[in-house]
Amino acid sequence: MSVAKVCIEEEDNDQRIDNFLFRRFRNVPKSHIYQLLRSGQVRVDGKRTNASYRLQLGNIVRIPPVKTTERNSSRQTTIAPSNFFTFNKLYEDDALLVIDKPGGMAVHGGSGISFGVIEQLRAQNSSWKFLELVHRLDRETSGVLLLAKKRSALVELHRQIREGLTEKHYLVMVKGEWRNAKQHVKLALNKYVTATGERRVAISTGEHKDYKPMLAHTIFKLQKSWKNFSLLDAELKTGRTHQIRVHLAHLGFPIIGDDKYGHFEMNKQLAKASNQMNLTRMFLHAHTLQITHPTSGERVKLQSPLSEDLQKFMDELDKSLNGRVVY
Numbered sequence: 001m002s003v004a005k006v007c008i009e010e011e012d013n014d015q016r017i018d019n020f021l022f023r024r025f026r027n028v029p030k031s032h033i034y035q036l037l038r039s040g041q042v043r044v045d046g047k048r049t050n051a052s053y054r055l056q057l058g059n060i061v062r063i064p065p066v067k068t069t070e071r072n073s074s075r076q077t078t079i080a081p082s083n084f085f086t087f088n089k090l091y092e093d094d095a096l097l098v099i100d101k102p103g104g105m106a107v108h109g110g111s112g113i114s115f116g117v118i119e120q121l122r123a124q125n126s127s128w129k130f131l132e133l134v135h136r137l138d139r140e141t142s143g144v145l146l147l148a149k150k151r152s153a154l155v156e157l158h159r160q161i162r163e164g165l166t167e168k169h170y171l172v173m174v175k176g177e178w179r180n181a182k183q184h185v186k187l188a189l190n191k192y193v194t195a196t197g198e199r200r201v202a203i204s205t206g207e208h209k210d211y212k213p214m215l216a217h218t219i220f221k222l223q224k225s226w227k228n229f230s231l232l233d234a235e236l237k238t239g240r241t242h243q244i245r246v247h248l249a250h251l252g253f254p255i256i257g258d259d260k261y262g263h264f265e266m267n268k269q270l271a272k273a274s275n276q277m278n279l280t281r282m283f284l285h286a287h288t289l290q291i292t293h294p295t296s297g298e299r300v301k302l303q304s305p306l307s308e309d310l311q312k313f314m315d316e317l318d319k320s321l322n323g324r325v326v327y
Contacts, residue, residue: 018051095153103142143286156294167290173283174253178230188213226321257282
């Protein structure tokens, strides 16, 4: 191994140098990367730098030899072409890739999952210099998933998300008969960890000495109703973890199939059903995402049709419960 000198191109412009190194050495402990920075072994244009420095176009980064331990090397696995998953692409150009994520597939590996969407796509497109998730969807959620093929696109889209310039809509089926045609829900959320180590979210009951609750705003619109079931359009005005799921559970309209915040007895019954009423995952689908294109500046509307399993469930409700369209 020898010292490497890397010239920063557009894909890495304005990226923090610690994140740049994390991506380059995915299987090296972060503590070691920070040690290399503190000791001056990593330099930019011949000068020492700190972890928060943002790389600029044309910078020359000196990277010392980095030894990957045997333990970490064992984690470096590849995906055989025979195991490639074929994604339905909703949109693609030089800056963006938008896919229709299937329900049941995680967006990234970890927590016992070897490969997620991002690992699959990187393996299938090894010539791409850059590919990162712009946002995430829960494993059980299907629908529009946006990825950036350029660092500049990722930075711009994250800015739009932070400033509330994107528009996200989900289709969600809940237990119960929703009455209001349109309802704004503004309730603060807190994250916590259960005794078993599971990460959960709950409605905040007030200030906490160690953290400030995060306000979450969702707009629900009734789309269709049946006896004991309702289909809603959920528009996210903020993007908090499990926002839709927790808001609905708190209001007494849990998402069917939700294994964290849902109605567990009903979920069991639906999972055991022998006909098309069988539902083995949460009924939550990201159907529309509107953004301003990071390169052209044009407004882009990205849409995903309701996934086949959820559509079949809804069709069966129509047959058995005579659904009433309200939109």
